[in-house]
Amino acid sequence: MDDLQKIGIGLTSFGLLFTSLGIITFFDSGFLIMGNILFLSGLTLTIGPRRTVKFFIKPQNHVGSSCFLGGLTLVLIGWPVVGIFAECYGFLVLFRSFFPTVVTFLKQLPFFRSVFTVPMVK
Numbered sequence: 001m002d003d004l005q006k007i008g009i010g011l012t013s014f015g016l017l018f019t020s021l022g023i024i025t026f027f028d029s030g031f032l033i034m035g036n037i038l039f040l041s042g043l044t045l046t047i048g049p050r051r052t053v054k055f056f057i058k059p060q061n062h063v064g065s066s067c068f069l070g071g072l073t074l075v076l077i078g079w080p081v082v083g084i085f086a087e088c089y090g091f092l093v094l095f096r097s098f099f100p101t102v103v104t105f106l107k108q109l110p111f112f113r114s115v116f117t118v119p120m121v122k
Contacts, residue, residue, distance in 0.1 A: 008041075008042045008044070008045030009042065011039075012043055014038045015035045016039060018035030019036065021035070022035055029080045032075045065094065067086050067090030068090030068091055070083075075087070
């Protein structure tokens with residue numbers, strides 16, 4: 001992993017943090033816009049510009065990409081509630097294939113290991 005990928009992971013993490021803060025503060029547009037910018041720039045640095053564009057224009061990702069980018073546009077023009085719901089749906093559709101990998105990784109961390117042993121979460 002090179003330095004740009006490390007910076008990209010940091011930017012992506014901060015993007016998710018700012019988006020979460022935007023939702024917690026009752027859909028504050030400033031936090032949501034910063035979160036979106038940081039998330040997209042972090043994703044671009046992590047996997048590279050060419051692979052990022054390829055990922056968003058894949059035929060099987062058209063619905064997720066249009067919802068995510070449409071939600072981003074709605075947040076930018078001042079409709080943060082509708083925009084964040086569209087972004088969340090697009091995010092779930094785009095990254096659904098990565099969720100099993102994330103769960104496997106989280107099961108290796110001490111805190112989350114105990115969370116995943118709870119019968120309702122299993």
